[in-house]
Structure formats: C-alpha cells, structure tokens
Amino acid sequence: MSAQPLIRSHDVTRRFGAVEALGPLSLHGARGEFVSIVGPSGCGKSTMLEIVGGLQRPDSGSVFVAGVPLEGPRDETAIVFQDSATLPWRTVLDNVAFSLEARGVARDERRDIARRGLETVGLAAFAAHYPAQLSGGMRQRVALARALVTEPDLILADEPFGALDEQTRLLMSDELLAVVDRLGCGVLFITHSIQEAVLLSDRILVMSARPGRIVDEITVPLERPRTSEVLSSTAAAECVSRIWALIRREAQVAMQGAS
Amino acid sequence: MTLSDSALADTPVAPARPASRGVPPPLVLGIGLLAAWWAIAALVDSAVMPTPVTAVERLLVNLQSTRFLDSAADTVLRLLTAYVGVAVVGAVTGFLLGLARFWAAAVSPLLYAVYSVPKIVLFPLFLLFLGLGDASQVGFAFFSGVLPMVLLVSAAAAAVPPLPLKLAASLRMSTPAVITKIVLPSILPAFAGALRLTFGLTFLGLLIAEMFTGVSGLGYELLRNVPLVRMGDIVGEVVLVILIALAPAIGLRTLETRVRARFGTTTEGDGR
Amino acid sequence: MTAALPRYARPRPDRLLGLTPAVWTGVLAVLALAALEVLARTVVDPIDLVPPTTMVVRTAELLGTAGFVTGQVLPSLGLIAAAFALAGVAGVGLAYTMWRSPWWRLALQPYLNVYYAIPIFAVYPILVVLLGTGGVPIVLLSAAFGAVVVVTNSLLGFDSVPEPVRKLARSRNLGTRRYLTAILLPAALPDIASGLRLGLVYATIGVLATEFILSTRGLGHEIADAYHTFRTADMYAGILLICLLALALNIAVGAVLDRLDWRRR
Ligand SMILES: Nc1ncnc2c1ncn2[C@@H]1O[C@H](COP(=O)(O)OP(=O)(O)OP(=O)(O)O)[C@@H](O)[C@H]1O
Numbered sequence: 177m178s179a180q181p182l183i184r185s186h187d188v189t190r191r192f193g194a195v196e197a198l199g200p201l202s203l204h205g206a207r208g209e210f211v212s213i214v215g216p217s218g219c220g221k222s223t224m225l226e227i228v229g230g231l232q233r234p235d236s237g238s239v240f241v242a243g244v245p246l247e248g249p250r251d252e253t254a255i256v257f258q259d260s261a262t263l264p265w266r267t268v269l270d271n272v273a274f275s276l277e278a279r280g281v282a283r284d285e286r287r288d289i290a291r292r293g294l295e296t297v298g299l300a301a302f303a304a305h306y307p308a309q310l311s312g313g314m315r316q317r318v319a320l321a322r323a324l325v326t327e328p329d330l331i332l333a334d335e336p337f338g339a340l341d342e343q344t345r346l347l348m349s350d351e352l353l354a355v356v357d358r359l360g361c362g363v364l365f366i367t368h369s370i371q372e373a374v375l376l377s378d379r380i381l382v383m384s385a386r387p388g389r390i391v392d393e394i395t396v397p398l399e400r401p402r403t404s405e406v407l408s409s410t411a412a413a414e415c416v417s418r419i420w421a422l423i424r425r426e427a428q429v430a431m432q433g434a435s
Numbered sequence: 436m437t438l439s440d441s442a443l444a445d446t447p448v449a450p451a452r453p454a455s456r457g458v459p460p461p462l463v464l465g466i467g468l469l470a471a472w473w474a475i476a477a478l479v480d481s482a483v484m485p486t487p488v489t490a491v492e493r494l495l496v497n498l499q500s501t502r503f504l505d506s507a508a509d510t511v512l513r514l515l516t517a518y519v520g521v522a523v524v525g526a527v528t529g530f531l532l533g534l535a536r537f538w539a540a541a542v543s544p545l546l547y548a549v550y551s552v553p554k555i556v557l558f559p560l561f562l563l564f565l566g567l568g569d570a571s572q573v574g575f576a577f578f579s580g581v582l583p584m585v586l587l588v589s590a591a592a593a594a595v596p597p598l599p600l601k602l603a604a605s606l607r608m609s610t611p612a613v614i615t616k617i618v619l620p621s622i623l624p625a626f627a628g629a630l631r632l633t634f635g636l637t638f639l640g641l642l643i644a645e646m647f648t649g650v651s652g653l654g655y656e657l658l659r660n661v662p663l664v665r666m667g668d669i670v671g672e673v674v675l676v677i678l679i680a681l682a683p684a685i686g687l688r689t690l691e692t693r694v695r696a697r698f699g700t701t702t703e704g705d706g707r
Numbered sequence: 708m709t710a711a712l713p714r715y716a717r718p719r720p721d722r723l724l725g726l727t728p729a730v731w732t733g734v735l736a737v738l739a740l741a742a743l744e745v746l747a748r749t750v751v752d753p754i755d756l757v758p759p760t761t762m763v764v765r766t767a768e769l770l771g772t773a774g775f776v777t778g779q780v781l782p783s784l785g786l787i788a789a790a791f792a793l794a795g796v797a798g799v800g801l802a803y804t805m806w807r808s809p810w811w812r813l814a815l816q817p818y819l820n821v822y823y824a825i826p827i828f829a830v831y832p833i834l835v836v837l838l839g840t841g842g843v844p845i846v847l848l849s850a851a852f853g854a855v856v857v858v859t860n861s862l863l864g865f866d867s868v869p870e871p872v873r874k875l876a877r878s879r880n881l882g883t884r885r886y887l888t889a890i891l892l893p894a895a896l897p898d899i900a901s902g903l904r905l906g907l908v909y910a911t912i913g914v915l916a917t918e919f920i921l922s923t924r925g926l927g928h929e930i931a932d933a934y935h936t937f938r939t940a941d942m943y944a945g946i947l948l949i950c951l952l953a954l955a956l957n958i959a960v961g962a963v964l965d966r967l968d969w970r971r972r
C-alpha cells in the first residue's frame with residue numbers, strides 16, 4: 177500500500193511541564209491511505225495530530241510530510257479540530273469559505289466552492305445561518321466542509337464525528353469515504369469509536385495510555401471503495417471485536433491513572 | 436490581587452424579558468415615584484423641598500442664563516473630549532497590551548491595583564500638575580475611565596480562544612489577517628461592554644472634579660447652590676445631569692446588546 | 708512547503724529572561740517607584756511631587772498622631788462600614804423582592820441598567836441641604852452607590868439555581884422558607900459574595916469622594932484640606948494611606964467572602 181510515504185514520523189515525544197504526554201511514537205501513512213488512531217482518553221492523540229499538522233513541535237524525534245522535514249503548518253494539509261472551531265460572527269457559508277479566503281481566492285469564486293462544499297456535508301440549506309443557530313454536530317460538519325474545499329493531499333481529523341448521532345455519523349462516513357477516494361488524499365483520523373475506525377480505515381493504530389505509543393497495528397481486511405453497509409459483514413464484526421480486546425486493557429490503565 | 440472580568444463589570448447585560456401587555460411596569464414605577472415626590476413636597480410644603488414642577492421651572496429659568504448654559508456646554512464638551520480619549524487611547528493601548536500576552540499578564544495586576552484605589556483622592560495631583568482649568572478636569576475624567584477600558588480590552592485580546600488561532604495557523608494566515616479576521620471580531624463584545632461601563636465612570640469623574648474645583652461646569656453649579664439652599668435649582672440641575680447621561684447610556688446599552696448577539700456567542704467547546 | 712509556526716498560535720511564554728509574569732509585575736512596580744523617587748529628587752519641584760520615601764515617613768508620623776487616627780481615619784472607616792452594611796442589606800433585600808415578583812423586577816430593571824451611567828454624586832448636594840454636612844448624607848449616598856452592584860450580582864445568583872434542582876425541590880414540596888435556606892441562598896452565595904466585594908469598593912469610593920467634595924472631617928476631607936492649605940507632604944501621605952487602607956480592606960473582606968464561595972473550594 178505504501179507506494180510513496182506521505183507521513184513518516186520517527187520516535188516523536190512531547191511533554192507538557194512534568195507531564196509526559198506522548199511517545200516515543202513512530203508512524204507512517206501513504207498517499208491515498210486512510211489511517212485511524214484509537215486510544216484511551218488523554219493518551220496524546222490530539223497532540224500527535226497537531227504535531228503532524230505543524231501546530232506543535234515535538235520535543236524530540238522527526239516528522240516528514242511528503243518527503244520534507246516538517247517545520248510548521250503546510251498548505252496542502254487540512255485539519256479538522258476536535259471542537260468545531262467555527263467563527264461565530266460569520267455565516268455558515270463564510271465559515272466554509274474562510275480557508276479559501278486565507279489563500280486569497282476571490283470572493284465570488286470562494287463562495288461558489290464553499291456552496292458546493294456545503295452540499296457535500298448536507299448543509300446547503302443553512303448557508304446563511306450563523307453557527308450559534310446550528311447544533312454541535314452541524315457545526316462539526318461545517319468544519320469538515322471547510323477542510324475539504326481546499327482539496328488537500330492530507331487530511332488530519334480529530335474526532336470529527338464525535339458529536340454526531342449514529343445515523344448522521346454513518347451517512348457522513350460514507351460522504352467522507354467518497355470525497356477521500358475522489359481526492360486521493362491521505363487521512364489521519366482520530367476516533368473513539370472502534371466501529372467507525374473499522375468502517376473508514378485501511379489501517380488502525382492502537383495507542384497506549386499516556387505517554388501514548390503505538391501498541392498495535394491492524395490492517396482492515398475490507399476492500400475499498402466501501403460504504404457503511406460493510407459493517408454488517410462478518411469480517412468487519414471480527415475486526416471490531418479483535419480491536420476491542422486489544423484496547424480494553426489500555427482503557428482500564430487509563431481510567432485507573434485518571435482517578 | 437486577583438484580576439477578574441467580573442470585578443470590573445458592574446451590571447451584566449440582562450437577558451431579554453418577555454414583553455407584558457398593558458402599561459409597561461417601568462413606566463408605572465416612574466410615574467408612581469414622581470407622584471410620591473410630588474405628594475411629599477406638597478405635604479411638607481417648605482422651601483427646602485421643591486415639587487417636580489418647581490424643579491423643572493427652575494431648570495428652564497436657569498437654561499436662559501448664558502452663564503448656566505456656558506457651564507452646561509463646558510461639561511458636555513469636557514465629557515465628550517475625555518470619553519473620546521478613553522475610547523480611543525484606552526482601546527488601542529489595551530489592544531496592543533493584550534497582543535503581547537506575556538506583558539498583559541505582567542502589567543494588568545499593576546493597572547488593577549491602581550484601578551482599585553478610590554481615584555478621587557488622586558484628583559489634587561491633577562490640579563497640581565495641570566492647573567485649575569479644563570486640562571485637569573478633562574484629565575481626571577479621562578483617568579477615571581481609561582483604566583477599565585485598558586483592562587477589559589487587553590484581557591479580551593489576550594484571551595482570544597486558541598482554537599481559531601490554531602485554525603488560522605493551519606491555514607498559514609498572516610498576522611495582520613489574523614488580527615482583522617479573528618482577534619478584532621472576538622474582542623468586539625468586550626469593547627462594547629467597556630464603552631458602556633467607562634461612559635458612566637468618565638462622567639462621574641468629571642462631575643466630582645467640577646464639584647471640587649469650582650470654576651465652571653454643572654458640578655460647580657450644583658455645589659454653588661448648596662450654601663444658598665436653592666433646592667429648586669439643585670434638583671433641576673440633577674434632572675439635567677440625568678438627561679445628559681441617559682441618552683448615551685441607553686444608546687451604548689443597545690449597541691452592546693447588538694454586538695454581543697452578533698459577535699458574542701462562542702460555539703467552541705461543545706463539539707466534543 | 709512548510710513555514711515555522713506563527714507567533715500568534717504559539718502558547719504564551721512562561722518566562723521572559725528567566726522571570727515569570729508575577730515577578731515582572733514586582734519588578735515593574737519597583738521600577739515605577741524608583742522613577743518617582745528620582746524624579747521627585749531631581750527634575751520636579753519637591754513641593755509638587757513628594758518622594759515616595761518621604762511619603763512613607765510622613766504617613767508613619769501622621770499615624771503616630773493620636774488626633775489624626777481618631778479624628779480622621781476612624782470616622783472614615785466607620786462611615787465605610789456603615790455604608791457597606793447598608794448597601795449589602797438593602798442590595799440583597801431588594802434583589803430578593805425582585806426575584807419574588809416578576810412585575811417588580813420588570814419595573815426596576817431598566818432603571819438598574821442605566822444606574823451607573825448616571826453620576827449619582829450629583830444628588831449629594833440635595834442630601835447635604837436636607838440633612839446637613841454630617842455622616843448621614845455620606846452614608847446614604849455611599850450606600851446608594853454600592854447597593855445596585857449588590858442587587859445585580861445577587862439577582863444573578865438567585866437566577867443561577869439550575870432547572871433540575873428547581874424541579875427536584877418542587878418534587879420534594881419544599882416550602883418557601885426551606886427553599887430559601889436550603890437551596891436559593893446557598894446557590895446564590897458566591898454571586899452575592901462577589902457583589903458584596905464590589906459593594907465594598909463602591910462604598911469606599913463613595914465615602915472618600917463625598918468627604919473630599921464637601922464635609923467637615925475624615926480622610927477624604929483631610930486630603931482636600933491639605934491641598935487647599937498647600938500641605939503637600941500631608942496630602943501625599945493621606946493618599947498613600949488611603950491606597951494602603953483600600954488594599955488591606957479589599958484583601959481582608961475578600962478573604963472572608965471567599966470562604967462563602969463554594970465554587971472556589
Ligand atoms: N497545552 C497543554 N498544556 C499542558 N498539558 C497538555 C496540553 N495539551 C495536552 N496536554 C496533556 O497531554 C495529554 C494528552 O493530551 P491530548 O489532548 O493529546 O489527549 P487526547 O488523546 O487527544 O485525549 P482525548 O481523547 O480526551 O481528546 C493530556 O494528559 C493533557 O492533559
């Protein structure tokens with residue numbers, strides 16, 4: 177699968193004061209590959225994502241994206257944050273257009289593109305609304321649309337569907353799979369839901385409790401392109417229970433560490 | 436010394452209440468109070484206690500004298516000068532301070548300490564260094580309003596939520612673009628609140644300064660009538676002061692409510 | 708194509724030149740005082756600007772004078788205490804009546820909203836004409852100045868009882884009095900405490916300002932008098948004393964009120 181490595185990190189660590197948050201952690205991802213990270217709460221998933229996004233610097237270790245050592249944020253990477261990060265004073269449409277505005281795309285053009293982006297996430301009817309008039313899940317879809325309209329080659333998504341209800345979550349997963357296939361981009365996707373990871377990913381990385389490392393790696397034996405219907409297959413069900421068995425122990429460690 | 440937003444914000448903007456049918460209660464209360472004042476004045480029937488009619492009559496008479504009109508104009512002009520100064524100087528200083536987050540954290544406690552001193556006792560210093568004229572009165576009025584403006588705006592600028600900033604960084608936005616598209620819109624609600632709050636403080640400072648200095652202005656006119664026991668005049672002037680304060684107060688409140696509705700609701704933190 | 712992370716997205720540095728913001732606060736304060744001292748001893752006329760060290764000495768001398776403490780400091784403190792107590796009781800009481808009666812609240816709210824935009828000290832001359840230059844008009848005005856901030860904060864507190872708790876209370880059939888003592892007051896206490904804190908600041912300002920404008924004794928009056936009779940050293944000493952008193956009062960009362968605030972525990 178890894179024809180050309182898009183992401184390659186080696187022995188990345190990060191600490192906050194006395195807290196060792198992360199690592200050493202190594203991972204890789206290819207162009208067109210969908211990689212998910214699952215792991216207990218507080219194990220450093222968001223931190224790792226921001227490091228790959230160039231928003232934080234690792235204390236040690238190295239990160240290469242598209243063959244270049246990472247110094248900071250890069251144009252072709254789009255990030256969907258854990259909280260939706262919509263700007264409350266902008267309409268939904270202008271929130272989506274925001275990422276294009278930052279690139280200097282002219283107003284009419286970026287609004288056209290943004291409108292199409294909103295259709296993808298099923299919010300075309302809400303273009304003129306303000307974020308405060310939307311539910312948390314809808315706002316998260318706005319953030320997803322904002323990431324997709326820049327046509328990135330790498331998407332970093334931090335639990336983007338965490339606030340969605342089960343049905344919307346499945347529909348959005350289908351949408352995301354279709355868009356990713358169309359763009360041919362790589363994805364690093366954080367989720368709490370094992371089922372979601374199995375549905376979306378080519379590979380799933382299981383992280384340990386803090387300081388987070390990769391303790392296991394599962395290749396999902398399902399063909400792409402796929403839709404949410406694969407979840408009813410026995411292969412998917414087996415995959416889910418295998419991963420659950422693996423992370424059960426880490427989750428217990430994390431819970432005891434937290435109390 | 437703790438620095439908190441709430442310590443500076445006296446009257447939080449109340450949520451909108453449902454309108455009731457019939458005569459608005461505030462109007463009923465106002466009329467009731469006026470009637471009570473009238474009744475008491477009529478019952479006491481002394482020169483010391485004027486009726487509302489006497490007070491308004493005295494005010495109208497006073498408004499025909501050039502000296503009084505000049506005094507009123509002086510006050511309004513000083514108030515305007517000082518308030519524009521507070522809004523511009525305070526907001527710009529606060530904004531720049533807030534952008535330098537480290538220095539905002541270091542300097543704010545000092546400003547807050549100065550703010551919490553009853554400022555009136557510092558007024559003689561203004562007289563010593565700026566003289567008895569307009570400069571000391573405008574200066575003191577400015578000083579009365581500028582610190583909360585700086586503190587509120589800088590706190591807001593330093594507390595712009597990190598997520599929109601991270602988003603901007605991931606889009607590789609330039610610093611000027613971040614300032615106009617993210618920082619300024621997110622501090623607008625705090626700025627509108629500070630505009631409302633500092634207006635009252637500026638006017639208060641000015642009036643006290645005028646009362647103490649005794650050269651001209653409405654504060655001076657008020658105090659001048661005390662030894663003469665001209666209650667009708669005093670009450671009439673108080674009515675004028677209230678009228679001068681009321682229009683901007685209501686306007687600024689409306690402005691704040693609008694700005695908060697448009698820029699205030701932060702949607703961060705519930706996407707979890 | 709990558710570039711370094713822009714400054715605005717980096718976290719605030721913990722230290723500058725190895726010092727934390729709190730240490731810098733101290734450094735800046737010392738620097739400001741030192742600058743004043745140098746200025747007063749060189750450029751500025753010492754009649755206009757008294758060096759801080761001289762201020763401290765003079766303050767100590769004044770405090771050693773029996774007449775000053777009993778004649779000026781204690782009366783002012785007494786008035787502040789009276790005004791604060793009155794503002795607190797009236798403020799919380801008024802807020803409770805407003806909480807009980809929606810009509811009353813509707814009627815009062817707009818007046819409270821614009822209250823602090825109106826310079827209430829304009830009323831002081833009226834009180835002086837009616838009641839003379841004694842302590843009564845000072846206490847009344849200062850209490851009126853401080854009460855409204857207590858009202859608005861207390862109302863905030865009364866409104867803060869969460870809906871589920873209200874429902875629970877209703878399901879348990881709590882009577883009005885039990886509801887008041889078991890739920891409403893405890894829930895509102897932190898907000899009432901912060902209202903009282905501000906009320907104290909306002910009452911202090913009120914007392915000193917009215918004494919300053921027109922009165923026959925007290926710290927505010929003493930400063931005004933020192934100014935009028937060109938006793939600049941005494942004036943600065945008085946100002947310093949007031950700063951220290953205000954600080955001490957805030958810290959002391961703040962500490963007491965913090966204990967009421969269960970949200971900080
Ligand atoms: N800016 C920061 N300052 C101090 N500590 C931090 C900071 N960011 C993260 N941490 C700590 O680092 C650890 C990892 O945080 P991170 O947000 O990466 O976890 P996570 O795996 O994303 O958790 P969750 O699943 O709950 O989102 C946590 O213990 C957190 O408290």
Ligand SMILES: [Mg+2]
Pocket residue numbers: 221222223258334
């Ligand atoms: Mg996270």
